[in-house]
Amino acid sequence: MHYLNTDAQIIMFRDMLNSEIYVDKSSLIQKITPLIRTNAKYVCITRPRRFGKTVNANMLGAYYTKGYDTHELFDDLNIAHTDHYESHINRYNVIHIDFSVFPDFCDGYDVYLKNILRKLQEDLRETYPALKGREYGGISEMLSDTKDSFIFILDVWDSVFSEKYVTEADKIHFLRFLKTMLKDRPYVDLAYMTGVLPIAKYSSGSELNMFWEYNFMNDQVYEEQFGLTEDEVKQLCTKYDTVSYEDLEWWYDGYLMSDGRHLFNPRSVNRALTDGVCKNYWTETGPMNEVADCIENNVEEVREDIVKMVSGVPVEADLSGYSAAEQELYTRDEILSAMVVYGFLSYHDNCLKIPNHELMEKFQRVLSRDSMGEVKEIVDRSKEMLAATLACDADKVAAILEDVHDREIPFLMYNDENSLSCVITLCYLYARKDYRIEREEKSGKGYCDYLFIPRKRGVPAIVLELKVDDSAENAIRQIKDKKYVQRVESFGNVILTGISYDRKHKKHECIIEKISLID
Template identity: 45%
Template sequence: MALYLNTNAAFKDFQMLRNDRYFVDKSAMIQKVNERVNTKNRFLCITKPRRFGKTSALNMLGAYYGKAYSSKELFDHLKISRSQSYPVHMNQYNLISFSMNELSGQGNTYLDYIFSHELYQENQRDFLEFLRNLLKDRSYVALAYMTGVLPIKKYSTGSALNMFDEYTMLNDCCFDEYFGFTEQEAEMLCCRQSQLTLTELAEWYNGYSAWDGRKLYNPRSVVLALINGICRSYWTRTGKLDEVLFFLKYNLGEVRDDVIKMVNHMPVKIDISEEYAAGQKSPSNREEIYAAMLVYGLLSYYDGELRIPNKELMLEFQKALKDEEFGYVAELVRNSNEMLNATLEKREEAVAAYLHDIHNSKKAWSIFYW
């Protein structure tokens, strides 16, 4: 566990972010957080997929609240500076930060390393109780801000950390606009260069949904595309390369049909109320699989409909469906481009042969995407 007391790490990191050509001002978020300081609602947990600005937001908050430095120059011209609470809380607090990602290799208990999906089930309760005793009803805590990919692990009908207000990809009516780029923000960034158009960025990286239905762009992919001057899939350049396939294999029979629909740009109607949490066992049914995929940002969900958000993720699903473990579906996917070419080239006999094979198969799917 990396533990820091009143260092300038967050300040330095946010300073570098401010210097970036494609910096987007998300400091209005601080106003909403200020409203919770030294109140009963001072415990916040915001979970978002990788590359959705979690670390940037964390560093922004640390740079603003920490008392070991003066951050006035960093924030004076940002949106938060127009708030009445701006001078009240700036650089007023002792700041303690620690990362739960840095695991020790010494053992298997929470005393040896910090909680993650790798922590054994029997130790999860102990660690959550440790955090609860550290934070809950403690007058020295002015604000507790937790962030990561997975929601808080629950070991009963309640949670050891039930004092936290959680905001996730499925349940965020308060902070969603601060994680991901809005249409206006993507357009603003696009104007800072001349190689890519907003239409290209939208096709590749738009498609996630805010609480009110507004579309959100994958922020890290947008920035990389603008820096490199080319739209392509940047998804596989972070994290596990096989995340899509990993979840699809859990429940191949039921999930496969839905995925085929989504690959063909057709939404899937489903009610997803339960969320996939930290330390949870592998998903065991259709709803749990999709809840996990939503948490990881592999799908988008709005108004009861699941979708593949954009071209970047569509490419990952198409790659996954070509895996040999998908048997007949993988064969169809491999043959789809050949059928498309035969159609465009007006090779009637070849097209008829493909259609004949599909018609006589155990089950036929429409998987031809272009």
């Protein structure tokens, strides 16, 4: 058997349970089960890669599939304590198709789809002998002739859409295939579908409009089941004690639920706890290159937004109504909504931000692309800026800032407080290789504008304070009076950097002092 009532999902879910790190998400079953045989039986969950879609799809398959006894997998999970646990476990015919599995040497859409249809037809004829010897014009006719009903679990429905050989006509054909198999069919007990791309924009007509779609921008129902909550991560840290919660939070937190609670990237947290080290586990595969290409083609639309978000400044945008499913994006809102869908940005209360350090590293690379124009030129000088700061060359630092300001990039013209912060971010972008840079962080008796916290010993920390229409001398005095070095004094050597900008004379001033706190 290939798709119908197989033990494949049972095996894969058992492997997950046997893994060193597993977080119980079986409450999803409690949410999905009441939808069976109702008008709400069509559910589509769209999330970025690495957010547990396949794990949950395997869990549903392992729970519902008839012909097996999977109590041993679920008796210790939360679902076992619900009223309807026994009523539904192993009670359904389940057709589970992972659309990301391609036949060997697949070189065309026809080969891909015919392989799926062949396997499903073989399964149906083997399970329902009355179908043997009959010819059918479509899979829906075969399913109807079984005189039975099915739960459909269709994982990563959109996988084929990213293949280069798939045409727009192929996409339309695939949507119609799903529609014909699922829509208004009495044999459908439940259709649970997952993907990265929302179906709403692809299916702008009536193809799949029966699905209730839940994505990162509109989901208030299943949001806790895809991602790790703060409490879950804290419990994992207590149990495994390989990395600190604070490090996991900085690296992988930042996705927000509808009520403002935080979600962590589950795959990255799992890898960090298993390996005992926090680093960038976001693989290079996937849609990031596509989004970056769209930025290149629409750089004027989104360049300012990206610079602001890399600087830690949230960007306001009303993305309601955007499903961001198209591969070719043209407007600012389409590009930004695509970044939310792909998990590169978090979106809450009409505000966009880069979720965490893991994604921040990706966006920093975007600023170095040729398409960013003068922004790239500023970034290219950021190595020189760091070297001048470490050498206590205050005149050089001021000169670089003057050069940036003289370029007359509109959003870097110090029209507001955030503009100067954006300039500092660009000019010190290279420093992020060796430093964890924090803005407006509590230190000593106040909040320092910038703390450059070394990633390794032997590198001096940097405390940077900005002043507008004030003096760099007062910036240095504030660092000392409010004891901003307190957060970084353990590193021994600290470089105090005061930068001021005189709006009347349009001049920058810089003072740098190096202090040693080593006895």
